[in-house]
Amino acid sequence: MNVIKQNDPKKILSGMNTLVKTYKLDTLKYTNGVDVMKGSAAITFLKQDDFKNFGLYLNKIKDKFNQTSYMNIAAEILYESNKNLNYAHNLAEKTIRLYESYKDDPQARPEGFNRKDWERFMKLAAYPYYETFAKILHAQGQSGPALYYLEKALQNKDSENMMPETAQLYSSLLIAGHYNEKAYKFLRREAELGRTTKVMEAQFKTLYSLLTKKDADAAMDSIQKNMKRRYAEEVSKKIISGKQASEFNLKTLDGNSVSLKSLRGKIVVLDFWATWCAPCIKSLPSMSKINKKNPDVVFLYIVTKETGSDAVQRIKKFVKEHQIALNILIDIPDKRNYGKFITISDYNITRIPAKVVIDKMGAIRFFSVGFTNENKLNNELQAMIDIVKMQ
Structure with missing residues (x-):
């Protein structure tokens, strides 16, 4: 049982106690692991609007960095749900105060953590704390303080990698x-x-x-x-030459078969994604727009890394709830290696979302991984498609 993935906070705490007793864990030596379980329990209490127990288990987290991390997660959850903004405000403000109280404290640096690496790590950690507080202040109509804290956040992160939501704010x-x-x-x-x-x-x-x-x-x-x-x-400059795409024959959600070989003579775009992958989900609306803009190109959305006997039903439910009208194919689990999937392995893809552009002769011409924002994806993928069309 994966303790921290439970939706019931009592099961998380019960699992934590079982692990500690079974393996006779030294809770001081294994502070980080125990903190994660306490933090996960605190967050599940928060999601149930049980603020008393949320605060109780948040305060049981020993490591200050772990505590600020879970405080920020909680404040972000409240902001996203647009409820209890005053509580979220207080929580985000306390997060910053706690962070600023230990960020320059030599004793806060874990043993064996290089000083320069720790300083760089702490600088990066500051970004979400200040950004979350800025978003909450903005939602409360406090534009001046929101700008102050957002600029403090941007001092701690390369602005070249700013998310579009942050840039717009x-x-x-x-x-x-x-x-x-x-x-x-x-x-x-x-x-x-x-x-x-x-x-x-x-x-x-x-x-x-x-x-x-x-x-x-x-x-x-x-x-x-x-x-x-x-x-x-x-x-x-990124065009690939001489690499033939791996053949596949995958099922749609309706059980029909689609093979890459049957699409020879057409440009094909593969999008590897998963229902649990947040960047994948964010990229789907953009992919849908590019899909509609290029009716002569075949777009196949291969859902992968979905484990469990109920994977197909889970995917169908997700697609229905999110009203996803795309050509979805289901990757095949590798029976010899649990957690591995055949098609994504054949294409040597190690992280998702990943896009593969295949020309009319069945050769891979472009490959890209990740998702930062809609415009970047639209411009980059459309440029790839246009280049392949001209060949």
Whole structure:
């Protein structure tokens, strides 16, 4: 039994006590593992609105870093559910205070943890703490303090890897604070990198018209054309030659068979994903848009790494609940190796989401892994498809 994956906090605590007694664990020596079980129990109590027991088991976590991690997770859950924002506010604020109380304390560094690595680790840890508090403050209508804490968060992370939701919040807070020049420069940079949301594009146009008195639509069109040209140039350097795609014959959710061989003569895009993979799920709406934009291309969404005897039913339920209307295929479990799946292994994919672009002759031309934001995926994958179409 995986203790921390239980939905019942009492089962988590019972499992923790069983493990400690069975293996006679020294709870001081194995602080981290015990903290994880206590933190998991605290979070499940929180999800049940049992704030008393949430606080009780949160306070039982011994390691301060583990404690701030679970406090931040809890504050983020409350923010996402848009309930108990005052409680979330207090929790996020306490998280920052606790973090700032130990981040420079030499005794807080675990034994055997290199000092420079610990300092770098602590700097990265600060980002979600400040960001969560900024989001909660923004939701409470406190734009000024929200901007202050979001900028503190961005000091602790490379802004080049900013998520689109964070970038949109940042531009919105700058505009709310009347930092128009700063907001304009930020939005222009994001537009040139192809990372703007629809809201950010509208913000850019408004500021462009305000600051330059020129045609904002023409400016945005020019930026996007240059951006797409740059993507095409960068993507063309990643083309793969001479590698034939592995054949497969997989079942759809309805039980029909689809083979790669039967699609010879068509460009095929494979998207490896899973119902438990958050970046995979976030990328599906973008994939659907690219799919509709390219009716002459076959898109196959291979759901993989779904273990258990109820995997197919679980996938069907997920697809129905999320109203996913895509060509979904189910990867085949490797009976010789539990947890391994045949198709994803044949394509040597180690993490998902992963995209594979196959040309009309059945050769792999492009391969990409991960998902950062919608615009990047749209521009990069569309550039790959366009290049293969021209071959």
